[in-house]
Amino acid sequence: MGILFKKLVRDLREARGQFISLLIVVTIGVMFYSGVNATFRNLSNASQKYYEEYRFGDIWVNFYKVPESLIGKIESIPFVKMASGRIVMDAGINISEENATVRFITLPDVRENVVNDIVIKSGRYFSRDEINQCLVEEEFFKAHQLELGDIIQPVINGNEVKIKVIGTVKSPEFVYTLKDGSELMPDSKKFGILYIKNSFGQEIFGLKGSINSASLLLRSGTDPETAKTEIERYLKSYGITGIIDREEQISHRMLTAEMDGLKSMGSAFPMVFFMVAAVIIYIMMGRMVENQRVQIGILKAQGFTNLQVLCHYLSYSVFIAVTGNILGAVAGRYLGMGFTKLENMYFHLPLDGMRIYPDLVIPASAMTLVFCLLAGYNACKAVFKIMPSEAMKPKSPEIGKKILVEHVKIIWRNLDNAWKMIFRNVFRHKRRAFLTSTGIIFSTALLLIALSMKDSIDFIIEQQYSNIQDYDIKVNFSIFLNPEELSSIKNIPGVVKMEPLLETGVEIQNGWRKKKTSLTAIVKEPEMYRIVNKSGEIVALPDRGIVLPDKLADQLEINLNDRVYIKPLLPGKEKIQVPVKGIAKQYIGMSAFIPLDEVNAIIGEGAIVNSAVLRLKDSGYEEEVKKVLKDMSAVSSVQSKADSLDALTQNMAAMASSIGVMIFLSAVLSVAIVYNTATINIFERQRELATLKVLGFKDNEIKKLVFNENYMITGLGLILGLPFGNWLGKVMMTTFTTDFYSFPFVTKPLTFLLSIILTIFFTVMANVILMRKIKSISIVEVLKSRE
């Protein structure tokens, strides 16, 4: 087989353009597979280790106020392994000319093991001397260029409190630092965590001897759902305002979603590449066997067995798979490291465990080998049919025959002869045209999905921030207020309109199905905080009853006008039955809505509010109004729409790069497949093309024959690829949808157009490379002899 190996090497050299493009496709597939999966493992291992070492909680229970001693009781529940009590409170802060929110979390005055522990990154734990010490979450510390020993002054109940920064920390609880589920992206300038002494927290929040939050670790093997139900039952009389398990915890959920995304990306993308590689191999090897039938005949005549000949041709596939794997594994190694670091810019996980996973090469090679060999075998099995005697005779001429389109006389008559040739050629090689189109379909779909990502985000922003939340500033209060008490806010210069809101937690129950969600009470005819229906139209709030978000209605199988039980998560409240009077669409968050007038009937607390939305005369007043609000008592946080939008746009850069990567991948696929099939096409028809040259056709006229065929196939791929991409995108977006976000798949007409233009541009690129091949066809050599 030594000589045959030489033949292989020479054949490869002759068709190097094709082999290189094929190799690129395989290499990228393997690179993506190993790189993305390594990233997944790195992040997953790092987070697991992190969670374990610093006792990331299993259950969080929030209260209004319970005595510290309750922790002992909780710890005596058999399935609870460990419990820690603390105070968790949000407050506003003016820092480096920003209005930010900080979350205070209390820790024992003297260091001891707690659930949801911290990692000290710099500085030290609390000391005995001063009471007003704090440890700042590292990203917030960095974002505001704080230094150890700095004094920061958050506003608690209207008073500025001086606190000294003594260290920076990280916690498994805030891998992804989001304030609440309604935010999409972390913004470390606007939100941070401050850890303070327990005694200090009790003092400044007026909670002597009390806590408002408990973090629990469960004994292994305990089902969190049952644990939650048990705990709730057990602590019924203490007024639980919320109880969540790990799956519902924001940071963990974001991390899991990101890793799920990585995992599906790590399998879907390489699959597409391996499939396209298989298509190219199939077309290319089929051609090669056809072209070398004389050689195959000779080999067989010399006594080579079918199997030997088949193995020889399969070794081309193996060669590509093996080389692609080696290159891909090496490249994937770097991709894995780089990508892990890039992803970790959001998570800040301790990455000391980052490593290379050589075992990832195994599934990657298995997949490539299977794809390459299957395609190769199917293309080369024709070897068995080749009879030595026949193979060495010249091949019978290509059969020209009428194709279906010719029967449509109106079309056919108006085609010139060049187009007739193109049509007949495409139809003569139906399978090849079909397979090439398949490659284009994948590449177009990929392109469309990539480009639509921006449209979808734009759509959410448009819906959420102009239709649903059409306010300029939202202010949250730390206590319940009577709407009349808000008049002072209305009178702040620059505020033109104010709508009070109540935001609280409820449990909604339909039969045995129940779910905790938030409840927002809004004014009857809201102008700023509104609800929209499924088609995005703003709808009025019904006089009575409740409006549920569509996702919740689906989950609990609730229909319009059903009656559901709703139980406020306030101490001592009982469930009451209300009719469902509307289903609303929500993209961020999941909240039920009632009119403010109904608060008394449903919650039984009179008219109370704990939040308000404001409209300003113009954006010039924003900073001023924010400042006035921050200084008011009872204000816990102030956020402006501009801030939320800023945070989103900042993170667009990250998205732009992933869109760029996807466009690049799609370009590789398109160019590789068009280049390969057209190279074969040109090779097969060089006699024809040479004849045309002799007849005095210019290179430009000849290239049209080949290129227009490429455009036709690209066109076919586009026609099928765009709807396919649209469908695939919808499926993909559904998997991204969680309780907190719905990602609609939105594609603007311009995006379709752009996908079309780009796909055609990729074909043009392939054609430019092919032009050389057409120019180099030598008339004399081709026509001198019979093929």
Add this chain to the structure above:
Amino acid sequence: MKDAIVSVKDMVKEYTMGEVKVRAADGMNFEVERGEFVVVLGPSGSGKSTLLNIVGGMDKATSGEIWVDGKNIAGYSVKDLTLYRRKNIGFVFQFYNLLPNLTAVENIELVTGVSENPLKPEEILQEVGLLDRKNNFPSQLSGGEQQRVAIARAVVKNPQLLLCDEPTGALDYKTGKLVLKLLRDINRNMKKTTMVITHNAAIASMADRVIKVKSGLVESVSLNSNPESPERIEW
């Protein structure tokens, strides 16, 4: 009165085959007069195909002058040569080289699309006696029929020169003679200067002018005042 349509002076053509240089034409000199039926005779490897390729503008001479219809094409660029072929030359090949995807008439129409002054495809098909097969694909035609379509394709553009490279080489004796007669008729009736390249000495007897080529040189040029009719030549 002499009216040379082709005049070749000191034509040299060198090929580089791998690492070896081959002189396919080593200073050829000859002339062809307007309207003549010329046979270029020589064994394989003598340089006769090279001669035809260069006169036909498919290849460029290494040195020398090639005057066709008063223009020296030796200095033409690749682009000029393409236009030259398009305008002046009709080719007929040994293996017909019809486009398999086009029917007989479409193969001919293809050429009329790029010619300045073409004849009517149907009329030419009538001329070569294949009007009834005009909608057949090459694979549905016999070798002789394919060659007749190829001749029609060469003639339809109304070229100055009709160049035929072993036009009977792939055909049987009887069909070969029919094709030769067709070429002769076209030469006489349509006044097309025709050059036929062959290694078959018998064909020489039907020529007005015979150019014998050997080892890259023109060995002799002879004029035949009384050419034989193609029906009567035997080989």
